Structures are given as C-alpha cells and as structure tokens.
Amino acid sequence: MMRVMVEAASSNTLLAGLGRDLDLKRMxxxxxxxxxxxxxxxxxxxxxxxxxxxxxxxxxxxLQVLEQMMAVGD
Known part of the structure; x- marks a missing residue:
C-alpha cells in the first residue's frame, strides 16, 4: 500500500469544498x-x-481568523 503525505494544499481544497456547502462544523x-x-x-x-x-x-x-493569520505571520 502506498502512503500519501497530506499537505496544506489538499486540505485547503477540501476546506474550500466544505465552505461552499456552508458546513462550518466539518470545516x-x-x-x-x-x-x-x-x-x-x-x-x-x-x-x-x-x-x-x-x-x-x-x-x-x-476578523478573528485575520488576527490569527497576522499573529502567525504567514
């Protein structure tokens, strides 16, 4: 069985899909x-x-997420 590294890019794609469904709980x-x-x-x-x-x-x-982003510096 081949293992695949999950990275931010693939997680972001799934996160965007959940967002389109307005599924904050699953996000x-x-x-x-x-x-x-x-x-x-x-x-x-x-x-x-x-x-x-x-x-x-x-x-x-x-706005809280924006503050978190600025704190992380990414």
Missing amino acids: NILLAKMKEMEIKPNVVTFGILIHHLCKMHRVNEA
Missing part, C-alpha cells in the same frame, strides 16, 4: 485534524476561512 473538524497531523495553515487556508465565514455572515469570526 472546524478538518482544521482540528490538520493541527493533529501537524499540517500548518498557510495564507490560502486563512483566505478560505475568511471568505466562507463572511459568506455565512460571521464577520466577527472572520
């Missing part, structure tokens, strides 16, 4: 899995989160 589960697997979010990850949180009218949460 958060995926983010937790990324953390568990030591996959660091990148600028694309943060952008996806901000975009879809704004579409869900969760602007305050989107």
